[in-house]
Amino acid sequence: MSREIKKIVVIGTGVIGASWCAFYLAKGLDVIATDIAPTAKANLDAYIKAAWPSLQQLGLSPGASVDRLSFTSTMDTALAAADLVQECGPERLDFKQELYRHMDQVLPPDVIIASSSSGLTMTDIQAKCESHPERCVIGHPFNPPHIIPLVEVVGGAKTSEETIARAMAFYAALGKKPIRLFKALAGHVANRLQAALYKEMLYLIGQGVLSVEDADVAVSYGPGLRWGVMGQSLQWHLGGGAGGIDHFMEHLMNPLQGIMKTLGEPNITDDLKKDVIAGVQAQLKGRSVDELAEAENRVILGALALRQQEGLV
Structure with a gap:
């Protein structure tokens, strides 16, 4: 071959x-x-x-x-x-x-x-x-x-x-x-990671913790900015400070595990679906799907160029 x-x-x-x-x-x-x-x-x-x-x-x-x-x-x-x-x-x-x-x-x-x-x-x-x-x-x-x-x-x-x-x-x-991927899974891996995050977002929205718009802000202006640079495990290396990932695993993994145990199972009702739709519509500001996709692509292109410039490829 x-x-x-x-x-x-x-x-x-x-x-x-x-x-x-x-x-x-x-x-x-x-x-x-x-x-x-x-x-x-x-x-x-x-x-x-x-x-x-x-x-x-x-x-x-x-x-x-x-x-x-x-x-x-x-x-x-x-x-x-x-x-x-x-x-x-x-x-x-x-x-x-x-x-x-x-x-x-x-x-x-x-x-x-x-x-x-x-x-x-x-x-x-x-x-x-x-x-x-x-x-x-x-x-x-x-x-x-x-x-x-x-x-x-x-x-x-x-x-x-x-x-x-x-x-x-x-x-x-x-x-x-x-x-x-060494094992076949429904949805492969990247979509499953998206689904895991969205599951908790829907749970928090459904529990009245925050709005649809603020849930999106929490992702895209928080960890999402970092995810565009490096993956979560590498991020935890930074989170471990001078001790890096070793320090993180020794001292910070247990508290993180405690948070993991509180993650919820959303009840995806018709009302929750309507809330999400309304929240998305509020963020569009009149832009069509194509216009939003084009804007996203322009930002991604810029981010990819910066990653290459910094050797993060």
Whole structure:
């Protein structure tokens, strides 16, 4: 399995697939996109055009060009040229199982098939692959993939260690931050961490401790600012002062554990949902979803540039 990866086939050109296409083009790779939706090509072109200035700000690789994109509505035509497949199809197990069964039949055995699935496990997805299930792996991005570096890599019961190593090396070589998951879990890891935080936020809001708006402020103007620089365990090293993480574990972990034991289970009622909706609407200040997303991306781009400048990459 030493195939050089130069041509990427992206199956499904919704938001995630289109963002992957833009990312791979910016890295100087050839991209063949395939989707059966009648407006897929026009939507993909519009997405890449809108994303390209951000990619230019991040820095284009030699040979990067939107002209290296080709599109076909016939999937097998696309697969014929694949060095790696980034699958971004619907999150339906029956659909993915049939799709992977077919790809397993028509692709050479050294072509990696990576799924962007956020909820399904590769063990289930690869279940009907009869020839080479060992080359199937989860390569789950954080949205939008063309900006956020994180990729969660996790195999299935039949995935080989070689495939996982190749996928990790491939994403890392393109500037991604791949993390290896040694066990498959619903939602993988990053979404579970988000869910854990939001669980406590909803509990506090539901208990009348603070408003929706102030809960968001507590996150984004407190620990959230630090999380944009380094992870929580490294933050605790700073929290330990001169003694670092050793001091933290010895003297501060017990008090933290005491707080952990008081974390609550939210009762997610219709009234709580309405409160959250009202709280979010109050923070929008008339901005649309697209406008808010664009503002977020601009801030993230600036933060990534600063991280690189400070060697925190």
